[in-house]
Amino acid sequence: xxxxxxxxxxxxxxxxxxxxxxxxxxVEWGQVHALLGENGAGKSTLMNVLYGLVRPDAGQIxxxxxxxxxxxxxxxxxxxxxxxxxxxxxxxxxxxAENVVLGHEESRQGVLDAAAARRxxxxxxxxxxxxxxxxxxxxxxxxxxxxxVEILKALYRGARLLILDEPTAVLTPQEIERLFEIVRGLKxxxxxxxxxxxxxxxxxxIADQITxxxxxxxxxxxxxxxxxxxxLASKMVGRPVLLRVEKGPAHPAGVxxxxxxxxxxxxxxxxxxxxxxxEVRAGEIxxxxxxxxxxxxxxxxxxxxxxxxxxxxxxxxxxxxxxSSTHRRLEHLSHIPADRHRMGAILExxxxxxxxxxxxxxxxxxxxLIRMLDPVRxxxxxxxxxxxxxxxxxxxxxxxxxxxxxxxxxVGRELSTEPAVLLAAEPTxxxxxxxxxxxxxxxxxxxxxxxxxxxxxxxLDEVLSxxxxxxxxxxxxxxxxxxxxxxxxxxxxxxMAGAA
Amino acid sequence: MNRVVAAVLGVLRGLLxxxxxxxxGFAVAGVAVYLSNADPIEAFTAxxxxxxxxxxxLPETLVAAVPYIFLGLAVATGFKAGLFxxxxxxxxxxxxxxxxxxxxxxxGLPAVIHIPIALGAGVLVGGAYxxxxxxxxxxxxxxxxITTIMLNHIAYGLSEFLxxxxxxxxxxxxxxxxxxxxxxxxxxxxxxxxxxxxxxVLALLAVPxxxxxxxxxxxxxxxxxxxxxxxxxxxxxxxxxxxxVLVMGISGGLAGLAGSDEVLGLAHFxxxxxxxxxxxxxIAVALVAKSNPWAVLPSALLFGALRHGAAFMQFQTxxxxxxxxxxxxxxxxxxxxxxxxRWLFRIRERSAVPASFAAQEGV
Numbered sequence: 001x002x003x004x005x006x007x008x009x010x011x012x013x014x015x016x017x018x019x020x021x022x023x024x025x026x027v028e029w030g031q032v033h034a035l036l037g038e039n040g041a042g043k044s045t046l047m048n049v050l051y052g053l054v055r056p057d058a059g060q061i062x063x064x065x066x067x068x069x070x071x072x073x074x075x076x077x078x079x080x081x082x083x084x085x086x087x088x089x090x091x092x093x094x095x096x097a098e099n100v101v102l103g104h105e106e107s108r109q110g111v112l113d114a115a116a117a118r119r120x121x122x123x124x125x126x127x128x129x130x131x132x133x134x135x136x137x138x139x140x141x142x143x144x145x146x147x148x149v150e151i152l153k154a155l156y157r158g159a160r161l162l163i164l165d166e167p168t169a170v171l172t173p174q175e176i177e178r179l180f181e182i183v184r185g186l187k188x189x190x191x192x193x194x195x196x197x198x199x200x201x202x203x204x205x206i207a208d209q210i211t212x213x214x215x216x217x218x219x220x221x222x223x224x225x226x227x228x229x230x231x232l233a234s235k236m237v238g239r240p241v242l243l244r245v246e247k248g249p250a251h252p253a254g255v256x257x258x259x260x261x262x263x264x265x266x267x268x269x270x271x272x273x274x275x276x277x278x279e280v281r282a283g284e285i286x287x288x289x290x291x292x293x294x295x296x297x298x299x300x301x302x303x304x305x306x307x308x309x310x311x312x313x314x315x316x317x318x319x320x321x322x323x324s325s326t327h328r329r330l331e332h333l334s335h336i337p338a339d340r341h342r343m344g345a346i347l348e349x350x351x352x353x354x355x356x357x358x359x360x361x362x363x364x365x366x367x368x369l370i371r372m373l374d375p376v377r378x379x380x381x382x383x384x385x386x387x388x389x390x391x392x393x394x395x396x397x398x399x400x401x402x403x404x405x406x407x408x409x410x411v412g413r414e415l416s417t418e419p420a421v422l423l424a425a426e427p428t429x430x431x432x433x434x435x436x437x438x439x440x441x442x443x444x445x446x447x448x449x450x451x452x453x454x455x456x457x458x459x460l461d462e463v464l465s466x467x468x469x470x471x472x473x474x475x476x477x478x479x480x481x482x483x484x485x486x487x488x489x490x491x492x493x494x495x496m497a498g499a500a
Numbered sequence: 501m502n503r504v505v506a507a508v509l510g511v512l513r514g515l516l517x518x519x520x521x522x523x524x525g526f527a528v529a530g531v532a533v534y535l536s537n538a539d540p541i542e543a544f545t546a547x548x549x550x551x552x553x554x555x556x557x558l559p560e561t562l563v564a565a566v567p568y569i570f571l572g573l574a575v576a577t578g579f580k581a582g583l584f585x586x587x588x589x590x591x592x593x594x595x596x597x598x599x600x601x602x603x604x605x606x607x608g609l610p611a612v613i614h615i616p617i618a619l620g621a622g623v624l625v626g627g628a629y630x631x632x633x634x635x636x637x638x639x640x641x642x643x644x645x646i647t648t649i650m651l652n653h654i655a656y657g658l659s660e661f662l663x664x665x666x667x668x669x670x671x672x673x674x675x676x677x678x679x680x681x682x683x684x685x686x687x688x689x690x691x692x693x694x695x696x697x698x699x700x701v702l703a704l705l706a707v708p709x710x711x712x713x714x715x716x717x718x719x720x721x722x723x724x725x726x727x728x729x730x731x732x733x734x735x736x737x738x739x740x741x742x743x744x745v746l747v748m749g750i751s752g753g754l755a756g757l758a759g760s761d762e763v764l765g766l767a768h769f770x771x772x773x774x775x776x777x778x779x780x781x782x783i784a785v786a787l788v789a790k791s792n793p794w795a796v797l798p799s800a801l802l803f804g805a806l807r808h809g810a811a812f813m814q815f816q817t818x819x820x821x822x823x824x825x826x827x828x829x830x831x832x833x834x835x836x837x838x839x840x841x842r843w844l845f846r847i848r849e850r851s852a853v854p855a856s857f858a859a860q861e862g863v
Contacts, residue, residue: 304735306734306735325737325739326734326735326736326737327737327738327739328737329737330736330737335735337735342729342731342732343731343732343735344732344735345729345732346725346728346729346732346733347729348728348729349724349725349728353721357725357732357736358736358737360718360721361718361721366718369717369718369719370716370717370718371716371717371718371720371721373716395503
């Protein structure tokens with residue numbers, strides 16, 4: 001197989017930041033090339049250069065051995081480069097087939113040839129084993145299937161080189177396995193795949209070639225046989241990283257959060273959480289494992305007070321809060337939301353406003369109705385220091401921080417109020433290795449100081465490594481609560497699939 | 501020191517697009533003048549003279565700017581909370597009704613008590629009128645654009661009913677109008693031989709007050725949070741519903757103050773048809789100011805100058821005063837489409853990084 005793509009000495013600076021500092025990358029046809037690096041390492045800049053979204057200051061792009069200039073995404077698509085973005089660019093109310101052919105429709109006298117579109121999409125889908133129903137509306141598809149629609153879109157436009165940007169971030173373990181099968185199928189067809197990720201296990205499983213980036217530079221080029229996850233992690237972060245969470249035994253005390261026969265409906269009024277009873281004690285982490293979409297988000301929203309309870313009780317430190325306002329509950333409860341952009345932060349506001357989102361109206365951050373910005377700024381500076389947030393000042397807008405640093409702002413805010421209970425939903429989603437390690441250590445430290453943690457995560461490894469007890473949720477019911485010793489991957493995995 | 505420089509640069513950068521939009525507005529209007537066989541330079545010179553240079557022009561421009569300041573602040577406050585208060589005109593109307601009623605019906609009070617009562621009545625009634633669409637939105641999810649437009653028509657009808665033949669009509673007047681307010685309810689004149697009244701001082705005080713409310717108070721934080729990300733605000737324990745009701749109350753109160761201020765300071769009575777579409781101009785004022793309370797001041801002054809200068813322009817050059825509507829409309833279009841202005845003047849965005857990507861990678 002020949003060389004599909006070669007990037008030579010790509011340089012791109014934004015202001016004072018060298019996002020790409022002489023990057024070389026060579027991708028072969030019929031291979032999966034993993035591009036590994038933390039948030040801010042320059043992976044996305046490099047891919048945006050390749051996709052024509054960003055013009056490099058210096059360097060050369062060679063496609064099939066000949067130098068090219070890529071003018072923009074249209075040009076990139078014409079040259080057979082396809083990109084699957086982390087955030088899908090699909091229209092929910094259109095069908096799969098309509099989404100796939102959008103912009104490249106076949107028409108008969110100006111009328112969309114829906115039958116032809118459906119047939120083409122069906123054929124393409126079958127050829128790569130994507131198994132997407134072409135007539136279904138995209139909004140009715142699971143996240144995993146939506147991703148396959150994105151892949152189909154790229155293939156339909158004639159992609160030979162496919163860029164997958166953090167493709168597993170939103171997938172369940174089963175969906176990840178399916179994605180890997182699809183990627184292997186693409187490989188077998190001679191396509192080249194660039195797989196952007198920061199998850200080490202995935203790199204070892206799927207990659208033929210690995211390029212590790214740090215601070216805009218390529219720090220290593222290797223193959224899975226010659227490296228290990230620990231080796232890759234230390235190259236990525238620039239220092240040795242503990243991949244396993246170190247924690248001692250828990251010393252649980254009294255119950256701080258009790259859910260008793262809790263039932264909650266989803267948006268459409270269908271039961272999403274059914275008769276859930278759980279107890280979280282001070283000084284322990286209770287993990288809720290489950291494939292996402294089994295009632296976890298509804299459960300979290302009910303506990304926080306954003307979703308009405310149909311039946312059952314919620315007790316916080318022995319007090320019934322089933323019908324209390326969110327404001328009241330937040331006095332003893334902290335919440336790391338699963339979707340920080342939507343629910344956890346206001347990106348347009350500066351960091352200092354974001355760290356007091358829940359406490360802005362209390363002393364010392366306000367006196368009466370007047371906000372006291374000096375204490376707010378001082379507090380923000382403390383959180384920035386304590387939680388190792390990479391920011392120039394508390395006045396920097398939240399939106400200009402990297403994902404990992406945004407999450408550290410949220411975690412810092414939620415832990416600094418000295419809560420009794422922490423509701424941590426996907427606390428490390430979309431966060432780089434260094435930040436994951438940091439956030440995990442913080443959770444353990446707070447557990448040891450007596451915090452009761454309800455951890456809800458679709459990353460099974462995260463639940464297993466952090467939790468003292470593991471509850472498995474399936475179709476809105478808790479199907480088992482296991483002690484950490486009995487909770488092994490296989491057993492929990494089976495319970496998550498409803499097979500036990 | 502660096503922070504000051506950065507702040508100044510930020511302000512200048514913020515002014516760029518509105519300023520260029522205004523220039524574009526005049527350019528398009530100039531073309532319209534040229535096409536109607538008049539001289540645009542002559543027309544705009546007359547407009548400028550009418551607004552600023554002629555005898556009493558500046559005070560009259562300021563008089564015209566006063567309601568725009570209040571109304572611009574009203575709409576801007578709504579914008580900050582993500583609310584589109586189209587109802588400023590209706591709130592202005594009911595505020596004027598309340599002001600004029602207190603002005604003529606209460607007798608024998610000294611001015612220092614009478615004026616605050618009459619102005620306060622405008623604030624309260626305008627605020628209450630703003631609270632209605634606020635409650636409808638918070639409780640039932642009714643969109644404020646629809647409800648406030650409807651409430652505008654109800655306000656027009658109400659004043660028509662009250663003044664044309666209803667309880668507020670002056671029985672001694674031949675034309676339908678309210679009685680004149682008592683002299684002690686009239687706002688004092690600031691400048692001899694002009695109509696420039698105390699309302700200007702109140703408007704100038706309202707600007708820092710509203711800025712302080714939005715930027716430095718707990719209420720302001722709630723309203724900005726709700727405007728920027730209602731889901732996150734709710735998750736942080738902020739009551740989105742109450743905030744909407746409160747903001748609509750504040751916005752309506754400011755519009756109501758504009759109305760009562762106008763009758764107490766200028767007209768001293770109220771005919772059935774009173775407003776000249778102030779509420780809609782107010783949206784333009786707030787848009788050009790990009791909802792910044794400080795920027796409302798120059799923005800309101802611009803619209804006041806256009807309003808006042810237009811009459812002289814029409815007199816001097818026979819160019820219709822309606823031309824200023826063309827200027828206004830064009831300015832709004834350009835302000836609403838900053839990309840268009842950037843393209844016209846080849847202004848580069850601050851960084852070449854696509855916004856979504858910058859947020860993602862943080863470079």
